[in-house]
Amino acid sequence: MAVVIVKHKVENYKKWEGFYNDDVQRRQNAGLKEIVHGRNVDSPNEVYLIFETDDAMKAREFLRDPELKEVMDEAGVLDKPEMIILEK
Template identity: 30%
Template sequence: MQYVLIIHEVEDYASWKKVFDEAADIRAEAGEKVYQVLKYVDNPNKVVHFSSWTSIDDAKRFFESPQLVKIRAEAGVKSPDFIYLEQLESGTL
């Protein structure tokens, strides 16, 4: 399984979430399969987007595309950190 962890601050969570939701179709077409959105307990505008992807290459192509750079600017995203991950193991305790 391939994952992407994105940590970024947004100007306003509600505005960011609207743009995020509107981009659901293009995220799915690009290869995003499942996602979670989390926030820092002490900062509601510090957002974590964790998602699984069809491949790391698909994720990089999407997140580094000019289209997404524009969408991030419209959503008020400040300096995102992208971390590309491959699963080694999972379990339930």
């Protein structure tokens, strides 16, 4: 079991969240179980995502998928996401 933590900045949190919510099936297909997603209280367009997964390699592949990058660009992601995978 692993925990995946992702952080990135977005143009507008509400816009981004709509795209994020619409993409739930692809995350589930990649074996990602959401624990929480939210934004930094002091920087409201800084997004944090935390997932659990049984397959860290599959999660890493999903997060590097060019199709995901296209969705993120449309959603207003401003920077390259930072990703950390923790082994439990």
